[in-house]
Amino acid sequence: MTSEQRSVAAALRVGGQDDELEKRLDEELTAFNTAAADGATTESLSVRVTDGTGELVGGLTAWTWGSLCSVDMLWVREDQRHAGWGSRLMRAAEAEAVRRGCTDMIVSTYSFQAPGFYPRLGYRERGRVKGVPGGHEDVYFHKRLSTAES
Numbered sequence: 001m002t003s004e005q006r007s008v009a010a011a012l013r014v015g016g017q018d019d020e021l022e023k024r025l026d027e028e029l030t031a032f033n034t035a036a037a038d039g040a041t042t043e044s045l046s047v048r049v050t051d052g053t054g055e056l057v058g059g060l061t062a063w064t065w066g067s068l069c070s071v072d073m074l075w076v077r078e079d080q081r082h083a084g085w086g087s088r089l090m091r092a093a094e095a096e097a098v099r100r101g102c103t104d105m106i107v108s109t110y111s112f113q114a115p116g117f118y119p120r121l122g123y124r125e126r127g128r129v130k131g132v133p134g135g136h137e138d139v140y141f142h143k144r145l146s147t148a149e150s
Contacts, residue, residue, distance in 0.1 A: 033065070040066030043100070047092045049085055060089040062097075069097035069145075071107035074114075086114070090121055094145060103146045111137040118143075 034041055045062040058076035062069055071093065076085045097105055107123065109115055110133070119125070123141035130137050 037066050045069065045093060045096055045100075047089050047096070049089065058085045058089055060093050062093055064097055064100045064102055067101060067103045069093065069100070069102040069105045071105070074107070086117060087121060094143075098145050103144065105143045105145055106141065108138055108140045111139060115139045 047060040049057040
């Protein structure tokens with residue numbers, strides 16, 4: 001069967017959550033990226049803070065891949081915001097990233113979230129995508145960990 005015939009026989013489906021597809025794409029892209037990056041593998045990273053009763057105060061999820069760490073999510077419970085937890089969560093993630101051999105850290109935030117927070121931690125704005133969502137901006141930040149930790 002030629003590639004043209006396979007393409008004609010293919011079916012395109014659009015839908016919602018597809019766990020099987022997500023798992024397969026993750027496997028395929030991980031294999032491709034690992035090969036392209038001389039064997040560097042992706043590892044999850046998380047930082048969690050709980051109060052005295054065990055309730056979640058805040059947390060951070062990220063991943064490391066070779067010398068890069070990327071923050072996916074950072075959240076602090078509303079009654080604990082402005083108490084320094086966001087900075088502590090980021091510093092803990094940075095320290096773990098350095099321990100894993102990372103030299104660079106990236107994060108994005110929407111303009112209605114915390115674009116003023118990251119520069120105070122030494123991150124430099126690298127770009128903005130305007131109009132997402134609903135007239136806001138997606139703001140991208142980068143920090144060179146090797147110079148930040150020196």
